[in-house]
Amino acid sequence: MGTVKKKSFASYLSHQVILVIALIVVVVTFGIIEPVFFKPRVFFDVFAIVGEIGLMALGLTFVITTGGIDLGVGYNLQMSGIVFGLTWATTQNLALAIAFALVTGTLGGFFNGLIVSRTRIPSLVTTLATMYLYRGISMIIAGSNNYAGFPDVLQKISTTRLFGFLPVQFIYLMVLFFILDFIYERGVLGRNLKGMGFNENAVIYSGVNTKKILLGIYTFLGLLCGMAAIVYLGRFSAAKTSMGDNMNFEVITAVLLGGTSTMGGIGSMRGTLIGIIIIGVLKKGFSLLNFSGNIYNFTLGLILILSLLLFSVMEEHKRVSSRKS
Amino acid sequence: MSLIKKPKLTREGLLAIIVAAFILFLSLSTNFSSKSGIYSFMLDVSPTMVAAIGLSMIIFTGNIDISAGTISGFVAYTAGALVKAGAPMIIFVPAAILVGTLLAGLNGYLTVKFKVPSIVVTLAMNMVHVGFYATFLPQSGWIENLGPRFTWFGRARMFGIIPYTFLVAVVVAAIFIFIMAYSKFGKKLYAVGGNAQSAVYSGINPDRIVIKVFFIEGFLIGISALLRALTRNEVMPSMFIGRELFFISAALVGGVSIFGGSGKIIGAVLGAMFVYLISIAMIYLGFQDYYQFALQGIIILIAVFITVADFSKWKKKRPEAPEGAV
Numbered sequence: 001m002g003t004v005k006k007k008s009f010a011s012y013l014s015h016q017v018i019l020v021i022a023l024i025v026v027v028v029t030f031g032i033i034e035p036v037f038f039k040p041r042v043f044f045d046v047f048a049i050v051g052e053i054g055l056m057a058l059g060l061t062f063v064i065t066t067g068g069i070d071l072g073v074g075y076n077l078q079m080s081g082i083v084f085g086l087t088w089a090t091t092q093n094l095a096l097a098i099a100f101a102l103v104t105g106t107l108g109g110f111f112n113g114l115i116v117s118r119t120r121i122p123s124l125v126t127t128l129a130t131m132y133l134y135r136g137i138s139m140i141i142a143g144s145n146n147y148a149g150f151p152d153v154l155q156k157i158s159t160t161r162l163f164g165f166l167p168v169q170f171i172y173l174m175v176l177f178f179i180l181d182f183i184y185e186r187g188v189l190g191r192n193l194k195g196m197g198f199n200e201n202a203v204i205y206s207g208v209n210t211k212k213i214l215l216g217i218y219t220f221l222g223l224l225c226g227m228a229a230i231v232y233l234g235r236f237s238a239a240k241t242s243m244g245d246n247m248n249f250e251v252i253t254a255v256l257l258g259g260t261s262t263m264g265g266i267g268s269m270r271g272t273l274i275g276i277i278i279i280g281v282l283k284k285g286f287s288l289l290n291f292s293g294n295i296y297n298f299t300l301g302l303i304l305i306l307s308l309l310l311f312s313v314m315e316e317h318k319r320v321s322s323r324k325s
Numbered sequence: 326m327s328l329i330k331k332p333k334l335t336r337e338g339l340l341a342i343i344v345a346a347f348i349l350f351l352s353l354s355t356n357f358s359s360k361s362g363i364y365s366f367m368l369d370v371s372p373t374m375v376a377a378i379g380l381s382m383i384i385f386t387g388n389i390d391i392s393a394g395t396i397s398g399f400v401a402y403t404a405g406a407l408v409k410a411g412a413p414m415i416i417f418v419p420a421a422i423l424v425g426t427l428l429a430g431l432n433g434y435l436t437v438k439f440k441v442p443s444i445v446v447t448l449a450m451n452m453v454h455v456g457f458y459a460t461f462l463p464q465s466g467w468i469e470n471l472g473p474r475f476t477w478f479g480r481a482r483m484f485g486i487i488p489y490t491f492l493v494a495v496v497v498a499a500i501f502i503f504i505m506a507y508s509k510f511g512k513k514l515y516a517v518g519g520n521a522q523s524a525v526y527s528g529i530n531p532d533r534i535v536i537k538v539f540f541i542e543g544f545l546i547g548i549s550a551l552l553r554a555l556t557r558n559e560v561m562p563s564m565f566i567g568r569e570l571f572f573i574s575a576a577l578v579g580g581v582s583i584f585g586g587s588g589k590i591i592g593a594v595l596g597a598m599f600v601y602l603i604s605i606a607m608i609y610l611g612f613q614d615y616y617q618f619a620l621q622g623i624i625i626l627i628a629v630f631i632t633v634a635d636f637s638k639w640k641k642k643r644p645e646a647p648e649g650a651v
Contacts, residue, residue: 069444120633136616136619297453298460
C-alpha cells in the first residue's frame with residue numbers, strides 16, 4: 001500500500017500505438033527497398049489508392065460498432081457504378097448519372113438497414129444475401145458490357161492534385177473523418193452506437209429508438225458506397241462487373257485492423273483511419289515492387305488474422321492483470 | 326375429441342413436398358425426367374448435400390464458415406497432385422480429406438482459442454486461401470489430363486442411372502441424421518448453439534464441441550470437394566471459389582436457424598436439392614448464368630425471414646373467445 005504500482009510495458013501498448021508502429025515499420029521497409037517511395041508524389045499516391053475504400057471503411061466503423069457487419073459494400077459500390085455507367089450511356093447527362101449512382105447506393109444501404117432493423121435477421125446473413133443480390137443485379141444490368149468513355153470532368157473528381165502532390169481523396173477522407181470522429185467520440189449518436197454494441201436492450205430502455213439508428217447508419221453507409229463508386233470511376237473511368245470483387249474484404253480489414261471489435265461496443269475512427277493508410281501503403285508498396293494482386297490478398301488476409309490474434313491476446317493479458325491487482 | 330393425433334406438418338415435411346412438386350413439374354414440362362436429366366441432377370446435387378450437412382452442424386453451434394468453398398479447392402488440388410504423382414485411390418482420397426479436415430480445424434482452433442468470431446476468421450482465411458492458390462501453387466493449381474484413375478469413381482453409375490457420388494452423399498446424410506438425432510454429441514451440439522452458458526452449467530465444454538464440429542465439417546467438406554472434383558478430368562482450385570454460398574443457402578433454406586441451436590440435417594439435404602432444382606429450372610427457362618447470384622441472395626433472405634418471423638404474433642390477432650364462454 002502506498003507504493004506506486006509499476007505498470008507493465010504491455011499496458012502502454014494500445015491498439016493504436018501498435019498500429020502506428022506497424023505503419024512506420026512498413027513505410028520504412030518499402031522506402032529502403034524502393035527509395036522512390038519517399039518522393040511526395042509517389043508517397044501520397046497512397047491516399048489516391050484508398051479513396052473509395054476509405055470512404056466506405058469510415059462508414060462501416062459505425063455499423064461494426066453496433067455489433068453488426070456489412071459484407072457487401074464492394075458490390076453495393078459495383079451496383080452504383082454500373083447504374084452510373086448505364087445512365088451515362090443512355091442520357092449523356094453527368095449530373096443525372098451521379099444522382100442515380102448516389103440514389104442506388106443509398107437504396108442498397110437502406111434495404112440492408114430495413115431488414116436488419118425491422119426483422120430479427122442478423123446483419124451477417126442479411127448482407128451475405130444482399131451482397132450476392134447486388135452483385136447479381138449489377139451483372140444483370142451490364143451483361144457482358146463495360147461502360148466507359150466518361151467525360152473529363154468526372155476524372156477531376158479523383159485525379160486532381162493539390163500543390164502538385166496531394167490527391168484530392170486526402171481531403172475527402174479527412175473531412176469525413178473529422179465529422180465522423182466528432183460524432184463517434186463526442187456525439188450522443190456515437191455513445192448510443194457503442195451502447196448498442198454492448199447491450200441493445202439497455203439502450204432501448206433508456207428511451208432511444210435503436211431501429212431508427214440502425215436504419216440510419218446502414219443507409220448512410222450505402223450513400224458512402226455510392227460516393228465511393230463515383231470516386232472510383234473518376235480514377236479508372238470504366239464501370240465493370242468485377243470492380244467490387246476485392247473491396248468487401250479490404251474495407252472490413254481496414255476497420256478491424258483499426259481495433260473495432262466485431263463483438264460490438266469497442267472501436268475508434270482514428271484506428272480505422274490508420275487501418276486505411278496501412279492498406280494503402282501495402283497496396284502502393286506491392287505495386288512498386290511489381291507483386292501481383294494475389295500476393296497482396298494473401299498478405300492482407302494473414303495480417304488480419306494475426307492482428308486479431310494479437311488483439312485477442314492483449315485483451316486476455318489486460319483482463320488477467322486487472323484481476324491480479 | 327378424437328384420440329388420433331393430427332399429423333403436424335413440419336418445416337422439413339413442407340420442404341419435402343415442395344421439392345417433390347418441383348421435380349414433378351420439371352419432369353412434366355422439360356426433358357428433366359430423361360435418363361440423363363435425372364443422372365446429372367443427382368451428380369450435381371451430391372457435393373452440395375454433403376457440404377450443406379457440414380455447414381449446418383457449424384451453424385447449429387452458432388458459428389459459420391465462409392471459407393468452405395476455398396478449402397474445397399485445396400482438397401481437390403491435393404487429390405489431383407497426388408494422382409499425378411502416381412498415388413492410388415486408397416492414398417489420395419484420405420490425404421485429400423485430411424487436408425480439408427485440418428484447414429477447417431485450424432479455423433475452429435483460431436475461433437475458439439483466441440475468441441475471434443468465426444465469421445472474421447473464415448473471411449480472412451478465404452482471402453488467404455485464394456491468394457495462396459495463385460501465388461504458391463504451380464500454374465495456380467491447374468492440373469489436367471488426370472485420366473480414368475482419377476475419374477472412374479465420379480463417373481461410375483449404378484443401374485446406369487444413379488451416380489456413385491450420390492450414393493456416397495446419401496450414406497453420409499443417413500449417418501449424420503442418425504448421429505444428430507440419437508447420439509449424445511448431437512444433443513450437446515444443439516445445447517451449445519442454443520445457449521453456451523447453460524451448456525457450461527450442464528457440464529458441457531462448448532470450446533471442445535465447437536473445435537470438434539469444425540473438424541467434422543472439414544471432413545465433410547473434404548468428401549464434398551472430392552465428389553465434385555472426381556467427376557472431372559482436370560482440377561482447378563479457383564473452381565470452388567464462392568461455392569460456400571450454395572452450402573450456406575442450402576442449410577438456411579432447410580430451416581437451420583442462423584442463431585444456432587435448431588434445425589435438422591434432413592432439412593439441409595432437402596435444402597440442397599431445392600437450391601439445385603431452382604437453378605435447373607432457371608436454366609430451362611433460359612436465364613443467363615449471372616441471374617443465379619441475385620436469385621441465391623433472394624432465396625437466403627426469404628428462407629431466413631421465414632425462420633425468424635414470429636408467426637405466433639399473427640395468430641394472436643384472431644378474435645378470442647370471451648372469458649367464461651367455455
